[in-house]
Structures are given as structure tokens and as C-alpha cells.
Amino acid sequence: MPENIQLTLSQMEAGQAGTIVQILGGWGLNRRLEALGIRPGKKVTKISTMLFHGPVTLRTDHTQVAVGFGMANKILVEIDTPA
Amino acid sequence: MKILLMGNPNVGKSVLFSRLTGTRTIASNYPGTTVGFTKGSLKIGQEQVEIIDVPGTYTLEPTSKAEEVAAEMLKEGDLIIDVVDATNLERNLNLTLQLLERPVPVIVALNMWDDTRHRGININVARLEELLGVPVVTTVGVTGQGIRELVSRLPEATAPQTVYPGSDERWAKIGDIVSQVQSLTHHHHTWRDVLEDVSSHPAGGAAFAVLVLAATFFIIRFIGEGIINYVTDPLFNWLWTPLLMKLSLALGSGGFWHDILVGKLINGQIDYFQSLGLLSTGLYIEFGVVIPYIVSFYFILGILEDVGYLPRLAVLMDTLMHRLGLHGFAIIPTILGFGCNVPAIMATRILENRRERFIAATLISIAIPCAALQAMIVGLVGQQGMQYVAIVYGSLFISWIIIGLILNRVMKGFSPEIIMEIPPYRFPPWRVIGEKLWLRVFSFIKEAMPIVLGAVFVVNILYMLGVFDFIANIAAPVLTGLLGLPKETVVAMAVGFLRKDVAMGMLAPLGLTAKQLVISSTFLAMSFPCVATFAILARELGVRDMLKATGIMIAAALVVGGLLNLVL
Numbered sequence: 001m002p003e004n005i006q007l008t009l010s011q012m013e014a015g016q017a018g019t020i021v022q023i024l025g026g027w028g029l030n031r032r033l034e035a036l037g038i039r040p041g042k043k044v045t046k047i048s049t050m051l052f053h054g055p056v057t058l059r060t061d062h063t064q065v066a067v068g069f070g071m072a073n074k075i076l077v078e079i080d081t082p083a
Numbered sequence: 084m085k086i087l088l089m090g091n092p093n094v095g096k097s098v099l100f101s102r103l104t105g106t107r108t109i110a111s112n113y114p115g116t117t118v119g120f121t122k123g124s125l126k127i128g129q130e131q132v133e134i135i136d137v138p139g140t141y142t143l144e145p146t147s148k149a150e151e152v153a154a155e156m157l158k159e160g161d162l163i164i165d166v167v168d169a170t171n172l173e174r175n176l177n178l179t180l181q182l183l184e185r186p187v188p189v190i191v192a193l194n195m196w197d198d199t200r201h202r203g204i205n206i207n208v209a210r211l212e213e214l215l216g217v218p219v220v221t222t223v224g225v226t227g228q229g230i231r232e233l234v235s236r237l238p239e240a241t242a243p244q245t246v247y248p249g250s251d252e253r254w255a256k257i258g259d260i261v262s263q264v265q266s267l268t269h270h271h272h273t274w275r276d277v278l279e280d281v282s283s284h285p286a287g288g289a290a291f292a293v294l295v296l297a298a299t300f301f302i303i304r305f306i307g308e309g310i311i312n313y314v315t316d317p318l319f320n321w322l323w324t325p326l327l328m329k330l331s332l333a334l335g336s337g338g339f340w341h342d343i344l345v346g347k348l349i350n351g352q353i354d355y356f357q358s359l360g361l362l363s364t365g366l367y368i369e370f371g372v373v374i375p376y377i378v379s380f381y382f383i384l385g386i387l388e389d390v391g392y393l394p395r396l397a398v399l400m401d402t403l404m405h406r407l408g409l410h411g412f413a414i415i416p417t418i419l420g421f422g423c424n425v426p427a428i429m430a431t432r433i434l435e436n437r438r439e440r441f442i443a444a445t446l447i448s449i450a451i452p453c454a455a456l457q458a459m460i461v462g463l464v465g466q467q468g469m470q471y472v473a474i475v476y477g478s479l480f481i482s483w484i485i486i487g488l489i490l491n492r493v494m495k496g497f498s499p500e501i502i503m504e505i506p507p508y509r510f511p512p513w514r515v516i517g518e519k520l521w522l523r524v525f526s527f528i529k530e531a532m533p534i535v536l537g538a539v540f541v542v543n544i545l546y547m548l549g550v551f552d553f554i555a556n557i558a559a560p561v562l563t564g565l566l567g568l569p570k571e572t573v574v575a576m577a578v579g580f581l582r583k584d585v586a587m588g589m590l591a592p593l594g595l596t597a598k599q600l601v602i603s604s605t606f607l608a609m610s611f612p613c614v615a616t617f618a619i620l621a622r623e624l625g626v627r628d629m630l631k632a633t634g635i636m637i638a639a640a641l642v643v644g645g646l647l648n649l650v651l
Contacts, residue, residue, distance in 0.1 A: 036141060054401050068499075068501050070500050
């Protein structure tokens with residue numbers, strides 16, 4: 001079982017959880033996501049992707065946030081390995 | 084003294100504001116209900132203080148227009164009530180710590196306190212107070228719990244002015260605070276969670292949305308018709324008609340004032356659709372047809388808003404909305420438009436750029452009929468059969484899509500990606516829903532009634548002066564040639580500029596065929612917006628863009644009206 005699998009949020013399966021490693025975007029995107037509590041080090045669970053590359057919904061702490069598919073492509077997550 | 088209510092979006096600032104000031108404002112369960120700012124006042128001891136409900140912001144480094152407003156207003160405040168969502172401590176504290184850097188005294192209202200328990204969140208309030216260095220009061224906005232304590236502790240507010248070198252240090256501090264004051268216990272999966280999961284699922288969400296919207300339509304009609312059949316019609320028929328007949332006799336059954344007030348008698352009787360008097364048709368259109376639907380629409384809308392369904396709909400619709408040059412969030416102003424286009428166009432302020440706002444406002448003005456107009460369409464066109472009502476709605480929906488596709492093509496720029504918080508489902512007390520409903524219905528009556536009566540009055544005068552015959556002859560080529568309508572419908576089209584519901588009322592005495600009713604009501608819905616919408620379009624978009632939007636409306640209305648005339 002390889003460790004440290006990293007996927008973008010858009011590649012993750014619904015229900016998968018992990019820790020954000022990096023936001024692959026500019027300062028502006030980082031700041032907007034950070035304002036909503038999405039930043040490196042946070043645990044996130046992916047909830048769903050809407051059809052046709054629609055928005056991706058994720059949960060962090062007690063908040064659900066929806067981000068566009070393009071943004072989800074830029075959020076790199078290290079997947080929790082099942083115990 | 085100026086007190087600012089600040090906090091993240093959708094943490095209940097507006098509800099607290101109403102509680103503190105007694106001023107009623109519209110609050111809903113989605114971010115961005117407050118786009119401008121609202122002022123109110125509160126008496127503390129002998130002193131009258133001003134309270135300002137600041138638009139929600141996640142950070143003082145603004146990332147959107149609403150946040151810029153918030154950051155700008157901070158300079159004017161003498162004291163800040165920082166409203167914090169207790170179920171989302173970590174993210175909310177980011178703004179709190181930023182506020183604590185400023186030289187303005189702060190007090191924290193730890194709101195939605197009642198929600199923490201069933202979410203399995205425990206917060207040590209005393210410890211939080213100690214760590215932040217400012218007073219922390221737990222509150223529940225919707226019930227008013229904690230408000231008195233909040234007010235009595237306002238003088239304790241202080242400004243620690245702890246400045247962090249950067250956001251990493253701030254987040255580290257937040258992490259430290261949260262780990263010290265908050266403990267989580269396991270919470271069981273409730274049916275609320277199940278509903279939340281279903282509506283976020285791509286296929287399940289779509290099915291759920293269809294179900295919700297169908298139910299919404301059915302219930303609105305059920306309640307609206309119920310009020311008409313069991314309340315307003317009996318009142319008009321058994322109470323108001325006999326009174327009016329007496330007045331009619333007293334006025335000599337004819338003459339200038341009789342025709343203005345009571346209207347023309349049809350076979351010696353008052354006919355609420357045809358008499359056209361201020362006290363007959365004028366009152367009946369509003370109270371007998373429109374208000375029952377206003378009540379039922381805003382009742383259902385209020386529930387959808389407060390439960391928190393609309394942001395989920397926004398996420399679901401995002402892909403489609405992008406094709407129309409918008410993003411998902413634009414669905415919220417659009418739905419507001421089914422009540423009244425004026426607040427809907429104001430709500431387009433939550434959209435990020437000018438292009439989006441122009442597209443959203445234009446599409447709303449063209450394709451979204453307000454509740455008053457819809458009530459008349461259902462009442463008048465529905466008499467001929469509901470399939471005709473369906474044709475009207477179908478034409479509007481197709482126009483919405485096509486015009487959106489075209490605007491998205493033609494206009495430079497692009498629509499930014501969606502990024503929004505999805506609030507949890509909440510079930511507000513009925514009292515809160517009732518208050519909001521009353522506020523909206525009351526302001527509808529207050530704003531619509533003078534214009535309705537004015538419109539009926541002006542129509543009567545213009546009829547007497549023969550002005551309509553003159554305009555009708557000028558407009559005849561377009562109306563009869565292109566749209567296949569009798570030239571007398573020009574009266575309705577002209578009145579449509581004042582109020583759409585009265586305009587539909589003007590169609591009633593003309594004896595139109597089902598096809599003509601469909602065409603004229605579609606044309607009325609799509610062409611000029613009413614004068615109130617005009618004013619708001621000019622204010623929100625500027626006069627040039629307003630004129631551009633109007634050009635699109637007229638062109639679209641003529642094309643669709645002409646097509647319907649050919650096809651039907």
C-alpha cells in the first residue's frame with residue numbers, strides 16, 4: 001500500500017477524506033479560499049461533484065463549501081490511508 | 084455613538100439587528116442577504132446609539148464588493164459587535180482576530196448557540212473570553228436569548244489591539260484558541276444530514292430539486308386559490324358589493340365621480356373585472372387576485388430561504404447558469420424575481436462583475452414575471468385552460484435560456500467560478516417566518532396600492548378624453564399586424580408601464596380569444612418592466628445599460644409575440 005497519495009479535489013471520489021497539502025494557484029485564489037477556511041493543513045471530506053464538471057462540494061470542520069471545478073483542480077489533497 | 088454589527092456572512096447579523104433595534108429587516112439562510120447596509124437605533128440608558136448592520140465579510144482584506152463595503156465602514160465605527168457562528172468557531176475567529184487588531188472596542192456575540200448542542204460542539208465560553216481579551220456573550224438571534232446580556236455588557240467592550248505579523252501566525256493562534264476552548268462529541272447522523280447529503284448528490288440533488296420546485300408551484304397555487312375562494316371572494320361578494328351598490332345609487336348610478344369610484348355598471352351590476360372603478364376593479368385586482376398570491380408566494384419563499392435550500396439549488400444550477408453567462412448564485416435573485424423584480428434586481432449586487440449583473444438583471448426583467456402579474460395570468464389565462472398558462476410560462480422559460488445564451492456569446496468577458504458556503508439546513512420558528520411574511524406583504528401593499536389606484540384613475544381619465552383611441556390607431560399596425568391583437572389592447576400595454584397586474588386587468592373586458600390572451604400576457608411580461616423596475620434598473624446599472632436592457636426587452640417581446648402569433 002503506497003503512502004501519501006495526492007489527488008486534486010476534483011479527482012477525489014465522493015466520500016474520500018484527506019488533508020490539504022497545497023493550493024496550486026495565485027495569491028488571490030489562496031486568499032479567497034483561506035477566508036472560507038480552506039487552506040493547507042486542513043482536513044477535508046469531498047461530498048460531491050455536480051454533473052458536467054460542475055461545482056465540487058466539500059466539508060471542512062462543520063462547514064460545507066462549494067467551489068467551481070477549476071478551483072477544485074487546484075486544491076491538492078493528501079488522501080487519508082484507510083486504517 | 085455608532086455600533087457596527089460585523090461578522091461572516093450568514094451568521095445571523097440581520098436577525099440580531101432586528102432584535103436590538105426593533106427594526107424589521109429581511110434575513111435569510113444564505114450568505115449575502117444584506118447587500119447595502121441598514122441603520123437602526125437603540126436606546127442604552129439615556130443615550131440613543133446608532134446601530135449599523137454591515138454586510139457579511141470573511142476577512143478585512145476584501146475579496147468582493149460587499150466585503151469592500153464592510154472594510155470601508157469599519158473606519159466609522161465606535162464599537163463593534165462581532166457576531167460569531169458558534170458552530171463554525173475556527174473560520175469565524177479569523178475575522179474576530181483581525182478586528183481585535185484595530186483600535187476599536189469589540190464585544191463578541193457567540194450566536195446560534197442553540198445549534199451547538201445537537202452538533203456535538205462544546206465551547207468553554209469563559210476560557211474563550213479570557214483568550215480573546217474581550218467579552219463573549221452567547222446568543223440565539225431567532226429567539227432573542229442573550230440579547231439583554233449583550234446590551235448590558237456593551238460598555239465592557241475593549242480593544243486589545245493584538246497585531247499578528249501575517250495570516251500564518253493568525254491561523255496558528257486561532258488553532259491554539261480552538262483547541263483550548265472547543266471539544267467535540269460524536270453526533271449522530273440525523274435525518275437533517277440525510278437531506279443535506281441527498282441535495283448535494285448530483286443525481287439525487289436534481290431529482291430533489293424537481294420535487295421541491297413542483298411542490299412549491301403546487302402549494303403556492305393551492306394556498307393562493309384557497310385564500311381567494313374562501314376569504315377574499317366571499318368578502319367582496321357578500322360585504323363589499325352591497326356597499327358599493329349603495330354608493331352607486333347615492334351617486335346617481337352614473338356620472339363622472341360614479342365612473343371614477345364605482346366604475347361602469349355592467350347590466351346594472353358591478354363586475355370587478357370590467358367596471359374599472361377605483362373602489363371596484365382597483366381594489367379587487369389587488370386584494371381579490373394579487374395579494375392572495377403574494378401571501379402564498381412569500382410564505383413559501385420565506386421557508387425555502389430560511390431552511391437554506393437556495394444555495395444548494397445554486398450549486399446544482401451552476402453549470403447551466405454558466406452557459407447563460409452567470410454563475411449559480413444568480414439563481415437566488417432570479418427566484419426573488421418571481422415575487423417582485425425590484426428586490427431581485429437589487430439582489431444582483433451579490434454577483435461579482437458588471438457583466439454578470441447586466442445579464443442577470445436583463446434576464447430577470449424579461450423572463451421572470453412578478454407574483455402580481457402571475458396571479459393575473461393564472462386568474463385570466465387560466466380561465467381558458469391551464470394549458471394556455473403553460474404556454475406562457477414555457478415561452479418565458481425558453482426566452483430566458485435563448486437570450487442568456489446570446490448575451491453570453493455577445494458580451495465580452497466571462498463569468499467567474501462559483502465559490503460559496505453552503506449553510507446547514509435550519510428550521511426557523513414559525514414566528515420568524517410569519518414576521519418576514521408580514522413585512523413583505525405589508526410593504527407590497529404600501530408600495531403597490533397607490534400606483535394601482537393611480538393607474539386605474541389615469542386610465543379612466545384618458546378613456547374619457549379619448550386619448551386611447553388616438554394611440555390605438557397609431558399602434559394598430561404593430562399590435563394587429565405583428566401580434567394579432569385587437570388595437571384596444573394598447574390600453575393594457577400602456578398601463579403595463581405602471582403596473583402589470585392592472586394591465587392584465589385591462590385585458591379582461593376585451594373578450595380576447597385564448598390565443599390572444601397568451602400572446603398579450605407573454606408580451607406584457609417580456610416588454611417594458613413596470614416603472615418601479617425601470618427606476619431600479621437605472622440605479623443599479625446606470626442609464627445607458629438600462630436603455631440597452633430595455634432595447635433587448637422590446638426586441639425580444641416583439642420577436643416572441645410575433646412567433647407565438649404564427650405558431651399558435
